[in-house]
Amino acid sequence: MTTTTPTTRPAIRFSERVTAMQESPTLAVLNRATARIAEGVDVVDFGAGEPDFGTPSSIAAAGKRAIDEGLTKYTNASGLKSLREAIARRYNRRYGTSLGAEHVIAGNGGKQELFNLALALVRPGDEVIIPSPYWVSFPDQVSFAGGTPVFAPADPAEGFRPRLQDIEAVATSRTRGVILNSPCNPTGAVIRESELARIVEWCVARDAFLVFDETYELFVYGGHEHASAMRWFEQYPETIAVVNSMSKTFAMTGWRLGYAVAHPDIVTALGKIQSHSTSNPSTITQMAALAALDGANEDVQRMYDAYRDRRAWLVPAINGIPGICCTDPDGAFYIFPDVSAYFGKRGITDSQSVASYLLDEARVAVVPGGAFGADDYIRISYATSMERIREGVARMDAALRKL
Numbered sequence: 001m002t003t004t005t006p007t008t009r010p011a012i013r014f015s016e017r018v019t020a021m022q023e024s025p026t027l028a029v030l031n032r033a034t035a036r037i038a039e040g041v042d043v044v045d046f047g048a049g050e051p052d053f054g055t056p057s058s059i060a061a062a063g064k065r066a067i068d069e070g071l072t073k074y075t076n077a078s079g080l081k082s083l084r085e086a087i088a089r090r091y092n093r094r095y096g097t098s099l100g101a102e103h104v105i106a107g108n109g110g111k112q113e114l115f116n117l118a119l120a121l122v123r124p125g126d127e128v129i130i131p132s133p134y135w136v137s138f139p140d141q142v143s144f145a146g147g148t149p150v151f152a153p154a155d156p157a158e159g160f161r162p163r164l165q166d167i168e169a170v171a172t173s174r175t176r177g178v179i180l181n182s183p184c185n186p187t188g189a190v191i192r193e194s195e196l197a198r199i200v201e202w203c204v205a206r207d208a209f210l211v212f213d214e215t216y217e218l219f220v221y222g223g224h225e226h227a228s229a230m231r232w233f234e235q236y237p238e239t240i241a242v243v244n245s246m247s248k249t250f251a252m253t254g255w256r257l258g259y260a261v262a263h264p265d266i267v268t269a270l271g272k273i274q275s276h277s278t279s280n281p282s283t284i285t286q287m288a289a290l291a292a293l294d295g296a297n298e299d300v301q302r303m304y305d306a307y308r309d310r311r312a313w314l315v316p317a318i319n320g321i322p323g324i325c326c327t328d329p330d331g332a333f334y335i336f337p338d339v340s341a342y343f344g345k346r347g348i349t350d351s352q353s354v355a356s357y358l359l360d361e362a363r364v365a366v367v368p369g370g371a372f373g374a375d376d377y378i379r380i381s382y383a384t385s386m387e388r389i390r391e392g393v394a395r396m397d398a399a400l401r402k403l
């Protein structure tokens, strides 16, 4: 039998699901910054979304110990029972809840649990309300699950804090849920407890779920307190799912461990998805996470103090640059200044062109606000040393004064 070589190559046919998924074009400037850093250019990197600190040594040692002790096999797909119990205990201590392992699932980052929650709870045609500016992955996760993200613009004059009135304004009969993130990436906004209480009650009354992402829970400054939806969890376990992560609190981004606390039936659903996709988060990481939850308080405090001091210096310094206007965010490790005063100058039209100008003219990398649904802004991360922050602000000041 003779075979003939086809003259055309077979086409790759992608699913609608993945074709609809966006790789944010506004993040292109960050990729360009990374390339310049790799070429050896001295770029001040304000783009990072992760702590500049190394993982505390006691946590890293627990990971090494796990390898030495041969704890390198699969665990339950939803995570070790001992880890899920430790996470439950941590919440019980803080909120007086009586959670057990059945309320907790551990996965490969908070991102995985947020993704799985969308897959588990969103049906085709459902609308999910997301306050904007928003963390980049929320809308795509909802769309991937077949739902429609609906944005509820937060008021900059209110420090971008989510409010019920903004959510109510975009609700329809198809509203299936709300995703809140506090402290917020990118704005640093921290929701007030009284407002969160109203949103919780509204979700319960509308039979909508509330996914509450508190990845940055620890980073709240200026005498404010983190308000967590966990306060209402035992009253409304069918409504509330809380997502949290080891990544930022314990400087463990690369270890990949996050978790969700939810109704046991929801946890079972998330576990099913996990069992057919990634299986368990790394066993070594789970052992390190156990050590982190049991201790590391001094290291966490040291990191917190550094972020607090950097923020205290950075906000007034940025506001000292003519044309930049920045509110004083209560949390996370980002500031989100308005740079629209530069639009119309030297070909600058949007947040992406401001970011490109800063990269080329000041050798400073920032993330354009367009990536978060707010094109008048840029995101500046202060998860970098005070020395680099001072250097970066001086460079920005010099470059922006030329406009």
Ligand SMILES: Cc1ncc(COP(=O)(O)O)c(C=O)c1O
Binding pocket: 049, 108, 109, 110, 111, 112, 135, 181, 184, 185, 213, 215, 244, 245, 246, 247, 253, 257, 258
């Ligand atoms: C708001 C928010 N949620 C969730 C995550 C996910 O973090 P991880 O998957 O590392 O736990 C991030 C990471 O940047 C984030 O900023």
